[in-house]
Amino acid sequence: MDNKKGLFITFEGADGCGKTTQINLLKEYLENKNYEIITTLEPGGSDIGKKLRQILLHHDGFVSPRAEMFMYLADRAQHIDTVIKNNVEKNKIVLCDRHIDSTVAYQGYGRGEDIEQINLLNEIATGGYKPDLTFVFDVDSEIAQKRVGNVKDRLESEGLEFHRKIRQGYLELAKKYPNRIKVINSNKTIEEVFEQVKKIIDEIL
Template sequence: MSGSGLFITLEGGDGSGKTTQAELLGEWLAGQGRTVVRTREPGGTEVGVEVREIVLHHRGDIAPRAEALLYAADRAHHVATVVRPALERGDVVLQDRYIDSSVAYQGAGRVLDPEAVRGLSEWATEGLVPDLTVLLDLDAAAARGRLDEARTRFDRLEAEASDFHDRVRTAYLGLAEAEPGRFLVVDAAQPVETIALAIRERVGALLGDR
């Protein structure tokens, strides 16, 4: 797993509220006296910022396999330079997206082999697995409504058709069903504070075991 620290990832479709919940959880953990490192993929390093610009804002098509490789390359560098050092210090890492995102978006969304996509990232990260993955589950149509209210410009993945996002959601739920011990699935249509409380309860239990 993650050594002396705690590795928590937040997953879900675009518009599901990951950023809001990461902020609330980070504030709560800091109040518990924990050192928190908030990060994201792609974009959690200087290299990642450049990769993020390519995979999310490049004008024109990117071959699905090339896209998967770019995410894996970013992930390898990010884990080696940010995540593992923080965990070794005993910090709590709160990360927006990780391997499950690639399995859902590039595997199911782009219709690549999900296990091949997973294997690529597991090799890139030397098998680092989160202690907890919070899946904020939200109907694709509801998520799109939130995005429409919040912005006027969409990145390459956000702009995909509804059937793409339906496949992504189905893939996420399948991942959670396969690993119930790692996942906490939360209905993201609930009030923000209700969701935050459910997450805090699960994280508090994890901290109590350490």
């Protein structure tokens, strides 16, 4: 067990694509193989992050797009420095629900903000720290919206066209970073989706 190395794995995709479901399955699968697993999320994976998450998801007044961006980035910086890095250094596997690619997909491709600028801001927020592996759960936008159901937070209320842009953004990111980002066809059953995840994980471990 001493030869187990830490890993930082991120889970990405549009709302309702199955990230949380697959994180839970992978956690159980890897714990059964005696890996130490930390599950966490953005925004909200750290102490400060929990407060920022509350604002980002539930604030019911105007949020300036630039203020929103900096809150996501502050959450990310604190998360890396107080949760992610130290657990990976202790040889744990950190499974993180959303990270840098969400900012590019949502604020960049979704809202049309400058993608090169977002990349630079992400680079500053992370100090250059990168996931070892990223899963993008790719699902038809209509199917994803049905899965999310009727209880929607501020971001999930934006409509189908917004979700299509985000899906497209993730696919372009995967094309740009094929070594880090693996696209998982998520129009299938939970078990079939997890089979694809397992295959990639088994190759890495």
